[in-house]
Amino acid sequence: MPRLSLFLLTFLLVSQTEAQQPDAVIRSIFNEALTDTTAYHHLRYITKKTRGRIPGSREALLAVEYTRQALIDAGADTVWLQEVTVPHWERGEEKAMIISDESGMRELTIAALGLSVGTAQEGLTAGVVEVHSFDELARLGKEKIEGKIVFFNRPVDNTLINTFAGYGGAVNQRTQGPSEASRYGAAAVIVRSVTHALNDFPHTGVTRYAAGIKPIPAAAVSTMDAGILSEALKRDPDLKLHLLLTCKNYPDTISYNVIGEIYGSSRPGEYITVGGHLDAWDNSEGAHDDAGGCVQSIEVIRLFKKLGVRPRRSVRAVMFMNEEMTGTGGREYAARAMERGEVHYAAIESDRGVMAPRGFTFDASGERLMKLKSLAEWFEPYNIRDFDQGGGGSDIAPLKQLGTLQIGYIPEIQRYFWYHHSANDTFEQVNIRELQGGSASMAALIYLLDIYGY
Amino acid sequence: MPRLSLFLLTFLLVSQTEAQQPDAVIRSIFNEALTDTTAYHHLRYITKKTRGRIPGSREALLAVEYTRQALIDAGADTVWLQEVTVPHWERGEEKAMIISDESGMRELTIAALGLSVGTAQEGLTAGVVEVHSFDELARLGKEKIEGKIVFFNRPVDNTLINTFAGYGGAVNQRTQGPSEASRYGAAAVIVRSVTHALNDFPHTGVTRYAAGIKPIPAAAVSTMDAGILSEALKRDPDLKLHLLLTCKNYPDTISYNVIGEIYGSSRPGEYITVGGHLDAWDNSEGAHDDAGGCVQSIEVIRLFKKLGVRPRRSVRAVMFMNEEMTGTGGREYAARAMERGEVHYAAIESDRGVMAPRGFTFDASGERLMKLKSLAEWFEPYNIRDFDQGGGGSDIAPLKQLGTLQIGYIPEIQRYFWYHHSANDTFEQVNIRELQGGSASMAALIYLLDIYGY
16 A cells, blocks of 8 residues: 555656646756756856966866856766866967058057967067058968068958858857968968957967978957958058967866756756857856856756756756867766767757757758758747757767757857957846746757657 | 930849849848948947936937938938927936834835825825725725825736736736826835846836826836835834935926828828837836837837848838827827828837847738738748737837738847846847847838738
8 A cells, every 4th residue: 555655646746747838948048047046147257257267277267167066056966077188278468459651650559369379578570561461461372471570350241140151250260360360471360350340359369380380370360350450551561560468378277167967857868958068268268158158058957957857868068168269078977978978969059159049950851851850840949940950069069979959059149259259248248038048948958859869 | 316215224223133033032121231330339428328218308309410420320211300299307316215223224116106296395204004905005005005005016027928028917017007096095105126127227108197086296216126126014014114206397398209201102191100109218228128129119210221122112110209108299290191191001119128139010910811811821930920919019009090001020028127227227128130030021121011012
C-alpha cells in the first residue's frame, strides 16, 4: 500500500508536469524574465567591474569568477571552469598626428587593432597612401607603398539592410589589411573603423598577420577622423602621419570557459548548449558584445531552475573565452566534448547584441528547416517572427564536427555597429527588457527543441 | 511635327516612369534614406534647440518655423501653417518632501502633470494614502481620503509584450486619478510614473479634470521614488508629504500645424497624410515623442522629391500641434479638410517612437485588410514583416469622419516607455538608421498605396 501510494504519487507528479501545455510554460518563462532584476545586476557588474576583460587579462579572470558564482546562484546542478590557452596582448599608448605644411597638426582618434605589434618607442612618421581595396593596393605596388602608412578607407555600405553584411563587406581591411599592406613594404596601417556610424569612437578588433609576413603596426581611426584624414590628403598629398603604438604581444597564458549545467531528466548524455563570450575589447565595457549574451545564457539556467522546468536533455550555459582574438574557447569546448564522446544535439549562440528579440537562424535545410521554422507559432504571442535559415556563430561552430544543430539568436540588428568594439558599447546602451526578451526566447526555444527533438 | 515630337517625348517620359518597377523604386527610397544625413540634422535641431516645446510655448513656435523651412528645403510644392488654439500651461517649480518622525526628511523626484493646477505658494503638507485602483479609492471613501494626498502606485504590468497595453493598464491613474481623488476631497495627487523602467526619471503627461470637479494639484513621481515613498509609508503610515507645485494654466493661445504638400499628378484632390506631432513635454527633448515622427514625415516629402517619385494623389506631411494636451491640432486638420470637401484616402501616424521599423497596423477588416497585409511582400527585403490589424493614432483619428484609412507606423516598441514623457527622451536615444528605416518604410507604403489604391 505505501509502495503503491508512492508509485501513484510519482505518476501523478510526472503527469502533471508533462501535462503542462507548452504555451503555459513559455508564458511563465517570459513572465519571469520580464519581471526579475537578476540579469540587470549581472550585466552591470560584468560591464562596470570587469571592463578591460580581453583574453589573458586580470579583468577576464574576474569575469570568470563572477559568472561562475552567478551560475551557482542561478541553480545550475554543476558549474566548472574549462582551461583555455589565450593570447596576452596589451594596448598601451596610442597616438596619431597629422603633420602637414598645408594644414598644420591634427590629432586623430585611434585604437590599436587587437594583436597588433607596436611602433618603435619614439613612434614612426611616414607619408600616407589612401586605398579602398586590396586590388587598389596591388595596383599601387611596392613602388608607391614601401615605407608608407597605408590608410584603408572603404566605408561600410549603409544601404545593406543586414548590418552584418555591411560589416562583412568592409572588415577585411582590418583583419587582412595589415598583412596585405606589409607585402608591399608598408610601414604601418590605419583602418577606417568598421561601423555604420559617423562618430568619433574608434572601433578596434583583431588583425591577423599572415604567416611569413612581417607584422606591421595597425590601428583603427574613428569614421569622423577618417574623413578628416582623407580631406587632409586631398589638400596635401605629401602630409606625414606620426603614429605611436606601444601595444605588445606577450607569451600565451591561461584563462577559462565558464560552464553551468542542468542535468537532463531522461537523456543526460545529450546536450543543448547556449552561450555567449565573456571576453570583450579592452577599450569597451562590452555590454552588447557580449556581456549581454553571457547574462542571457545564465538566465536560461536561472529560468529553468526557478520555474521547475526540467529538460530531458542536459542544458549547458557556456561563457566562452577568447572569441575576440583567436577563438580558442569555442575550439576547446568542442574538443573536450569530442574527447568525452558527448552527444551535442543543438547549440545556440547569442553574439549579435542584445537588442529586442526578432528570432533565430538555423543552419539546417529541407524538412528539418521546415520543422524548425514551424516553432515560430509558439512565439507569435511575443511578436518574435523571424525563423530563418542562417548560421549559429563562431564559438559554437567547432561543434559542427559533432553534428550539432547550429542556431543563431537574432535580435534587432540595425544599431549594433554603433557600439561594437568601441567605447560606446556600454551598460547604458542596453535596455534590460530587450535583453530579457532574448533570455526568454532562448529558454523557450531550448524547451521546445527538447520536447520535439527536430 | 514639333507638336508630335512633344507628344512622343511626353509619352516616353511617362512610360519610363510608370514602367519603373515598384521594387526598384522602394530600393531607391531605402538607399537614399539610409545614406543621407538631412534627418539627423533636423532631429538634432528640433530636440536640442526647441526643447520645451509644449503647446503655447515660444519653443513650439520655433519648432513650427524650423519645420516649415525644412519642408520647403525638402522640396514640398507648397508649405503652410494652420492656426490651432492650444492651452498655455507653465510648469514652474516642483518639489516633494517626505517628512517623517520615523525616517526623517527625504526629497522625491517629481514632475507636475500637464494642465495640473498648482498648490498654494507655500505648498501643502498632508498625510498620504497609497492606493492602486479607483475601486480601492472608492472603498476608502471620503472619510479616509479627505484632506489627504492620494498616492496612486499601481505599476505597469511588465509581462504584457505589447508595451502600449502595459502603459494603457496604468495610465488612467494619471489621466483620471486627480479627478477621482478630488471626488473624495483629496488635497492633491502623486502618481507613480507610467513606465516599465525602474529609474529616477519622472514621466509627466496630461491629466484631465472632469467637469464639475475641483481641480487638485497632481504630479508624477519617479518609479524609484514611488518605491521609496511606499516603503516609508509602511514604516510610518502617519508620515506627511510636503508638496509644492507652482505650475499654472493661462488663457488659451495660438499655435500651428505645419503642413507640406506634394501635388498629386493625376488625383490632386485626393490626399494621403503622414504625420507626427511637433509639441513635446517641456521636461524632455521629445526625441522619440515625437520629433522623430515629424522628421520622418518631412523625409517622406524629401525622398519623393529627391528621387523624382511623383504620386498620383497629393501627399501631405503634417506636424500636428498639441497632441500631448488637448488634441486640437488633429481636430483642426480634419475640420479644415471637411470644410474644403477634401477626399482623404489614407493617413499614417508615427507616434510610437522611432526605433527600428517592424511594420504597420491598419484599421481595416475583411478583404481590404487582406489586401493591405499583402503589401508586406514588398517589405520582405527590408525585414519589415508586421502588417497587422490595429489603429492609426490620435492625431489622424479625427479624419475617420471622412472615411480615411487609418494606419499606424509600428517600430520596435519594447524600450519606448524608458523615454516617453521624461527627461530621458533625448536625441542621443535615437539611432538615426532606425529612424530612417521608418522614413523609408512610410514613403514606400505611401507609394504602394497610391499605386494600388487598396
